[in-house]
Amino acid sequence: MSKPLKVAILGCGVVGSEVVRLIEAHAEDLAHRIGAPVELAGIAVRRPQRSRDVSVDPSLFTTDSAALVARDDVDVVIEVIGGIEPARSLLITALERGASVVTANKALLAEDGSSLYDAAERGNTDLYCEASVAGAIPLLRPLRESLAGDRVNRVIGIVNGTTNYILTKMDSTGASFTDALEEAQALGYAEADPSADVDGFDAAAKAAILAGLAFHTRVTAADVHREGISDVTAGDVKSARDMDGVVKLLAIAERAPDRNGRESVGVRVHPAILPRSHPLAGVRDAYNAVFIEADAAGQLMFYGRGAGGAPTASAVLGDLVAVCRNRLSGARGAGDSSYAALPIRPMGETITRYHVSLDVADKAGVLASVAQAFAVHDVSIQTVRQEGHGDDATLDLVTHAATDAALAATVEELRRLDVVRAVASVMRVEGGGA
Amino acid sequence: MSKPLKVAILGCGVVGSEVVRLIEAHAEDLAHRIGAPVELAGIAVRRPQRSRDVSVDPSLFTTDSAALVARDDVDVVIEVIGGIEPARSLLITALERGASVVTANKALLAEDGSSLYDAAERGNTDLYCEASVAGAIPLLRPLRESLAGDRVNRVIGIVNGTTNYILTKMDSTGASFTDALEEAQALGYAEADPSADVDGFDAAAKAAILAGLAFHTRVTAADVHREGISDVTAGDVKSARDMDGVVKLLAIAERAPDRNGRESVGVRVHPAILPRSHPLAGVRDAYNAVFIEADAAGQLMFYGRGAGGAPTASAVLGDLVAVCRNRLSGARGAGDSSYAALPIRPMGETITRYHVSLDVADKAGVLASVAQAFAVHDVSIQTVRQEGHGDDATLDLVTHAATDAALAATVEELRRLDVVRAVASVMRVEGGGA
Numbered sequence: 001m002s003k004p005l006k007v008a009i010l011g012c013g014v015v016g017s018e019v020v021r022l023i024e025a026h027a028e029d030l031a032h033r034i035g036a037p038v039e040l041a042g043i044a045v046r047r048p049q050r051s052r053d054v055s056v057d058p059s060l061f062t063t064d065s066a067a068l069v070a071r072d073d074v075d076v077v078i079e080v081i082g083g084i085e086p087a088r089s090l091l092i093t094a095l096e097r098g099a100s101v102v103t104a105n106k107a108l109l110a111e112d113g114s115s116l117y118d119a120a121e122r123g124n125t126d127l128y129c130e131a132s133v134a135g136a137i138p139l140l141r142p143l144r145e146s147l148a149g150d151r152v153n154r155v156i157g158i159v160n161g162t163t164n165y166i167l168t169k170m171d172s173t174g175a176s177f178t179d180a181l182e183e184a185q186a187l188g189y190a191e192a193d194p195s196a197d198v199d200g201f202d203a204a205a206k207a208a209i210l211a212g213l214a215f216h217t218r219v220t221a222a223d224v225h226r227e228g229i230s231d232v233t234a235g236d237v238k239s240a241r242d243m244d245g246v247v248k249l250l251a252i253a254e255r256a257p258d259r260n261g262r263e264s265v266g267v268r269v270h271p272a273i274l275p276r277s278h279p280l281a282g283v284r285d286a287y288n289a290v291f292i293e294a295d296a297a298g299q300l301m302f303y304g305r306g307a308g309g310a311p312t313a314s315a316v317l318g319d320l321v322a323v324c325r326n327r328l329s330g331a332r333g334a335g336d337s338s339y340a341a342l343p344i345r346p347m348g349e350t351i352t353r354y355h356v357s358l359d360v361a362d363k364a365g366v367l368a369s370v371a372q373a374f375a376v377h378d379v380s381i382q383t384v385r386q387e388g389h390g391d392d393a394t395l396d397l398v399t400h401a402a403t404d405a406a407l408a409a410t411v412e413e414l415r416r417l418d419v420v421r422a423v424a425s426v427m428r429v430e431g432g433g434a
Numbered sequence: 435m436s437k438p439l440k441v442a443i444l445g446c447g448v449v450g451s452e453v454v455r456l457i458e459a460h461a462e463d464l465a466h467r468i469g470a471p472v473e474l475a476g477i478a479v480r481r482p483q484r485s486r487d488v489s490v491d492p493s494l495f496t497t498d499s500a501a502l503v504a505r506d507d508v509d510v511v512i513e514v515i516g517g518i519e520p521a522r523s524l525l526i527t528a529l530e531r532g533a534s535v536v537t538a539n540k541a542l543l544a545e546d547g548s549s550l551y552d553a554a555e556r557g558n559t560d561l562y563c564e565a566s567v568a569g570a571i572p573l574l575r576p577l578r579e580s581l582a583g584d585r586v587n588r589v590i591g592i593v594n595g596t597t598n599y600i601l602t603k604m605d606s607t608g609a610s611f612t613d614a615l616e617e618a619q620a621l622g623y624a625e626a627d628p629s630a631d632v633d634g635f636d637a638a639a640k641a642a643i644l645a646g647l648a649f650h651t652r653v654t655a656a657d658v659h660r661e662g663i664s665d666v667t668a669g670d671v672k673s674a675r676d677m678d679g680v681v682k683l684l685a686i687a688e689r690a691p692d693r694n695g696r697e698s699v700g701v702r703v704h705p706a707i708l709p710r711s712h713p714l715a716g717v718r719d720a721y722n723a724v725f726i727e728a729d730a731a732g733q734l735m736f737y738g739r740g741a742g743g744a745p746t747a748s749a750v751l752g753d754l755v756a757v758c759r760n761r762l763s764g765a766r767g768a769g770d771s772s773y774a775a776l777p778i779r780p781m782g783e784t785i786t787r788y789h790v791s792l793d794v795a796d797k798a799g800v801l802a803s804v805a806q807a808f809a810v811h812d813v814s815i816q817t818v819r820q821e822g823h824g825d826d827a828t829l830d831l832v833t834h835a836a837t838d839a840a841l842a843a844t845v846e847e848l849r850r851l852d853v854v855r856a857v858a859s860v861m862r863v864e865g866g867g868a
Contacts, residue, residue, distance in 0.1 A: 022583060022730055032650070032773040033582050130580060136731035138572070138580030146564060146572030148467050149456060149751020216466070279737060282716050296456055296748035297570035300738035303713060304731065314730035317583020331765030339466040 002036035005324050008074045009043045010065055010090060011081035012052055015104060018313035019078060020054045034324040042068045069094040076323055078316060079103040084111060095119035095127060100323035102316055104131035110205035110221040113212065126326055126333050128319035133206045134159050134288045136311030137304040143213045151295040152214040154254040156430065159206040161286035161306045162197035163229050163249040165189045168284045170237045171246055177232055189286055199228035200269040203251045211253035211267045216340040219267055225347040227270035236425045239357050239396060245273040246281045250430055256345065264345040270428060273355055278431040348405030355398050356411065357425035362393035366419045370395060373413040377406045398429060436470035439758050442508045443477045444499055444524060445515035446486055449538060452747035453512060454488045468758040476502045503528040510757055512750060513537040518545060529553035529561060534757035536750055538565035544639035544655040547646070560760055560767050562753035567640045568593050568722045570745030571738040577647045585729040586648040588688040590864065593640040595720035595740045596631035597663050597683040599623045602718045604671045605680055611666055623720055633662035634703045637685045644724070645687035645701045650774040653701055659781035661704035670859045673791050673830060679707040680715045684864055690779065698779035704862060707789055712865040782839030789832050790845060791859035796827035800853045804829060807847040811840045832863060
């Protein structure tokens with residue numbers, strides 16, 4: 001057995017204290033799996049006096065995170081403080097002097113991952129980040145390593161537990177978005193300020209990271225088309241049920257030719273209707289899952305807890321074992337890989353399908369006018385269903401695949417039609433093939 | 435970019451020819467991901483003249499597999515011939531002289547994996563086998579690496595596509611086992627001699643490999659308690675439906691104390707009733723999935739195609755990239771790990787639940803007699819449902835958790851009771867907690 005590897009931890013909140021607990025509880029297993037014991041070198045916190053649910057030598061706590069990451073004897077830095085600064089500067093310091101880094105920081109990776117990967121390159125060391133996407137679900141390693149000999153074409157994920165909890169509630173009880181959000185807040189599934197979740201920012205950061213990994217290219221959060229779920233109504237959810245579907249907030253990354261025929265990558269986060277027969281449709285409550293379509297492997301799905309102290313800490317520890325093993329063998333793991341350097345496809349060029357629900361006047365020629373609005377934008381209608389009479393008449397339409405720009409223009413056109421009283425619901429339809 | 439790595443392939447059937455195709459089709463991607471190009475050194479086949487759906491230099495084909503694996507210039511040997519010999523001897527030769535090995539051979543790994551791992555140790559090289567369990571689904575890498583800092587407690591898998599297809603058919607159409615098997619054979623999902631699949635041999639080999647990986651211990655196919663699905667009746671499937679469950683052939687590996695309180699591992703393959711709400715219940719047709727319960731990560735599930743040329747080849751290529759990267763960096767991957775050396779728990783000590791369906795005489799005191807049979811073996815009844823009258827009266831019982839030995843003895847006792855005309859169905863119940 002080799003001499004101990006020294007680990008510094010930045011942050012000791014929900015995830016950090018669970019990381020500390022696992023390192024202590026599984027010390028013997030970790031030593032066997034790594035080939036050397038792991039030893040805590042220090043834990044950087046803002047308030048060292050605060051009482052924490054960890055049983056470690058109190059002298060390990062420090063407020064001087066900059067000094068901790070710069071220490072020559074620290075082999076691995078685990079970062080679980082989140083946010084852009086000071087996390088970025090601290091990790092760059094650690095990486096440049098050759099420490100291995102394990103981070104759960106999705107916001108930083110999605111905004112400026114390349115700064116970190118460049119620093120890892122300069123320090124000839126590892127940057128691992130399994131915990132940054134979908135908590136405990138092993139995703140980055142399967143995408144980067146298990147599918148390394150395959151070609152991934154599309155990734156569709158439910159990567160935000162808060163919104164999935166809200167949408168599951170709306171689906172199972174018919175609740176409004178506001179009521180479901182309040183319940184989620186009461187249960188601690190949603191923050192008091194829920195914007196990061198319900199407006200799709202969290203999912204967009206994860207989508208950027210997933211897209212980069214799946215397609216070996218650089219994608220930042222700013223490249224992701226983002227729509228949240230706060231406009232999803234009980235009516236939208238009912239429309240989905242009526243077509244045997246379910247509304248989910250999806251993070252989708254796909255490789256496809258742009259309109260000039262160049263290979264490109266489109267990355268988007270938005271609510272969409274999935275058929276109930278799709279494996280992702282059964283992912284309920286705060287669970288996460290990622291569905292992958294690859295050339296040879298076909299369809300794969302990875303399912304589990306996407307957040308929480310223990311699941312996230314499990315992913316951090318998996319990375320810790322990997323980077324420690326790499327240090328002992330003098331090797332580096334599969335790091336940054338962005339050789340494909342694909343351009344980002346504009347959202348308008350995305351090929352998708354729409355479900356549109358219209359309140360219409362109940363008179364002759366309505367369907368003809370509506371159908372004409374689709375036709376002028378070259379959008380082909382797959383199904384139409386008319387219901388009710390008089391003032392209650394509704395038309396439910398599902399289109400064939402078309403560009404998002406054409407579909408959006410069609411909806412604008414519908415809003416202007418005299419025979420359309422209101423466009424009651426517009427929702428993309430995914431998961432049914434093109 | 436480094437100089438090319440030379441790859442020998444043993445076997446060029448369904449999987450082998452797909453491996454060759456992927457190596458050729460993705461040559462550029464592979465070179466980027468590995469850091470060096472991959473070059474075919476030779477393909478060992480029994481009949482070199484046979485026409486194959488691969489476009490490679492015909493001079494690469496050879497019948498002399500022994501000479502091919504012994505060649506000094508071969509860096510990696512991919513084995514897709516299956517069976518124990520000559521695969522074992524060939525791989526041991528390759529490993530001992532330091533070649534990296536990628537194999538899809540579950541039978542060999544389950545029967546004598548330690549010979550191969552020992553040879554890899556002697557040759558200081560890698561033995562990777564992702565393709566041996568559940569085809570394209572990344573499992574071995576997540577279990578060994580992503581969860582390396584966690585503690586896996588239980589693995590429950592649907593790891594045989596043929597039996598899952600048959601059971602899905604029985605569930606959705608009410609077909610008998612024989613009719614569903616015939617349909618599976620007609621569609622090519624089942625072999626003319628279906629024993630390896632329907633009698634659970636294939637699943638047992640995979641269960642042994644999964645158990646070893648999950649618990650860092652040695653498990654062979656002989657350690658696995660095995661029951662197939664040929665005795666599953668349409669009545670069993672209906673009983674499951676009546677309790678909102680579905681019959682699946684499950685491969686279960688769990689860590690638990692044996693009756694002396696020592697930590698042990700139990701590994702079993704048998705049909706069982708799963709609640710329809712369980713994530714594995716929705717895994718239909720020939721799909722595979724593996725459900726994992728870990729201390730910190732919680733519940734995880736991995737889903738995808740378990741067999742077929744392309745999915746299996748995808749897993750082989752992922753391993754190929756990994757072992758090539760390891761060779762270039764002079765490192766070895768996470769290899770054999772059996773430090774835990776857990777004893778195998780006998781099947782009788784397994785804690786499980788039973789569903790029992792009885793045809794009974796419709797007279798007073800029947801339930802009392804039946805309940806007494808459970809009580810004498812200390813088995814507690816969770817639910818009882820009585821249906822029908824006269825000669826058609828049936829009793830459906832579900833027990834609380836008890837040892838398998840006590841449950842089996844209870845069923846024996848029931849068969850001897852005068853009031854029990856027949857024990858119509860006995861099935862374990864899983865997935866609902868203990």
